[in-house]
Amino acid sequence: MFNEEFKEKAIHKIDHNGHRALSVVTWTIASILVGLSVGAFASAFGLSMKWVIKTREANPWLIFFLPVGAVLITYIYKTILKVKDSGTNTVIAAIQSDERLPFRLAPLIFIATLITHLVGGSAGREGAALQMGGAIGNGIGRALKLNSTDKKTMIMCGMSAAFSALFGTPMAAAIFSMEVISVGIMHYAALVPCVISSLVARSVATHMGLGTEMYVIGTIPKFGVVNGILISVFAVICGFVSILFCMSLHKYEEFLSSKLENPYIKAVVGGCSVLVLTLLVGSQTYNSTGSAIIESCFTGATIGLKYFLLKIIFTTLTLSCGYKGGEIVPTLFIGATLGAAMGPILGMPSPLLAAVGMGALFCGVTNCPISSLLICFELFGYEPMPYFLLAVAFSYWVSGYTGLYKSQKIVYSKYKSNFINKKVE
Template sequence: MEVLIEKLRIIEKMKIIRKYIITFLKWVIIAGITGLLAGLVGSVFHISVEYATTFRVKNDWVIFILPLGGIIIIWLYNLLKMSENIGTNLVIKSVRTDDKVPFVMAPLIFISTVITHLFGGSAGREGAALQLGGSIGTQVGKIFKLDEKDMHLITLCGMSGVFAALFGTPLTATFFSMEVISVGIIHYSAFIPCIVSSICAYKVSIFFGIEPVRFNLAIIPNISPENMIKVAILGGLCALVSIIFCRSLHKTNTFLSNLIKNSYIRVFLGGLVIVILTFVIHTRDYNGAGMDVITNAINGNSKPEAFILKIIFTAITISVGYKGGEIVPTFFIGATFGCFAGKLLGIDPGFGAAIGLIALFCGVVNTLITSVILSIELFGAQGLILFAIACGVSYMLSGYYSLYSSQKIVYSKLKAEFIDRNAL
């Protein structure tokens, strides 16, 4: 009898082991396929945006077509019976609920973002990355007939993959997808699927010749009490700017939607305002993503007013209906503000720009671990402690404001308390 019982125990253990192995292999295969697709789509999207940006830079006159480009975007969304307000928030919400990410979202956000960049709207590309990835993940999940819980994971896989392909930061992409959905908790069951998808997508982007986003810092301060205090102050200031940026986006959107009900008129007038502002300030720095301005700031060169103007340009662009994303503008705002504030605080302006970029990103998306990892992938690990301090301060002091209104704040930032509330 004892021998029989022992055999039954062994059989039961073998069943458990088999379950783990099958689940592991399932996700390696499905996430790998998702990553390859995400990498392919993300690479084509990246090349398209870069081509659009290059064309715009070489042909200044195309900015006059921006209002017409906005009308085309609204028309496309109406043609395919999609609200222009549906976007990244739907993808984030779908991971927590039964909401589905429609396939049509992928081509819409792809084309609309390219149009925005081609004609000079102030936007990034991560919004498109998350929507493209969410759509790809959902379609792969349908093909493999995944259940509800697994559909949530495959959506995260798609998000991670396209994000990694666009920015060349696979570990950041992995944790961003895991951390951005619900602030205060991370479901580590998503790690293997997301990291596999991210690495596959990243390798595909390298194959297409897309260089990862990397910066070299000329000066990295020592970890001294004085420098830690300065960095903490800069992190606190970035938290304040993050609140201003988030509120500017949301309030501008609400104000313009109430003021101008017709979406065609709203996007046309908004595009016209961007064109006028561009000529008033006599520079094209605030059209498109502005990666060159970010690079200059990290090299220690930036205009004091740059971060304010970028907030204005981005708030108008996104609020009236143009597409893209807010993360690269966040990098722009953070880097230029950090460069400016760093000089005032006695921090090397280039290093201040790097701190500002990371700390502001942390403040607007509420992803602490992701932000620390991003600092390593973008700038290396030498200044890790200082980056971590700035991120911690920005995360805590930025409150419950977010770029994404569908983001859920599960646990308080101030104490171990379950609050389960939507971001502001």
């Protein structure tokens, strides 16, 4: 009796270990496949983005095609996708439920985002990356005949791979896709696949010539009580600005949709709004990604408070009327310019506050504190760690239950260990 029971347990253990070993091999191969395919696709997108932005900067008259670009994007999505697209929310919803994520979303968002930046829409590129990565990951999952749960992991792998390839931050990219889905919990089952996909995709991007963005802060004052208080005050401001940005995007889109039911009319109105605002400002500083302005925040350029406010307005007008892109790069622009402008006011180095602002705003709008810390370490180094740590914590706390992605769930309260399971506001 004892021998039979021992033998049965031994066989069960062998079967269990054999299944686990097979699972590890399968997931490793699948993760590498996602990293290679998404890395190549995202790198091609990143290089195309650079060409498009240079083309627009060399031909400023392209800005007058803003309404045409919005109408063209609306037409492409209406005739080819034929289902409602909610940007990155579509990918998050596909992970949370069994909603279908069409593979054709990948080439569509690729083309639409390039059009947006060619005509001068104020948007980022990570929204396209997350959607492309998610769609490709899901497509590979379907090709491998994975079940519903495993396909969701493949979507997260694709998101990590695309984020890593474009931003050059593999640590943050690996964690972001697991952290952004549900605030308060982490999908650790996807950790190894996401890490592998992220690292492979970054290697592919490097091989294809897509570099990593790095910023030099320069002087970093010693962290102490006074500086800690100043950073906390600044982080609280960042938390409120993140609420302002998210609410502006959501409320204006709702307002525009309620007043203009025809998507083509909405596209024309939105495109003309961005064009008129650009002409009133008198420059194209706030169009497209604004990466040059972010870089200038670390080189001693004079940055006023109007920069972050105008970027919020430009991005709100752009993303509410049909243009495609993302909100993260505009978020980094807002954080960097807010920090650079607040530096002299608070008596702290502007480059340091620009870096802190980028991390704090990223956390405030995504509700992802761990990813925010990692992206700070990868972009700016580890030396300013206490500043990043304090700023991210306060921004996460102050930003409340607002966020960029309406499909994101707040599973556990930010203030108590309570299960609340609500959508972001």
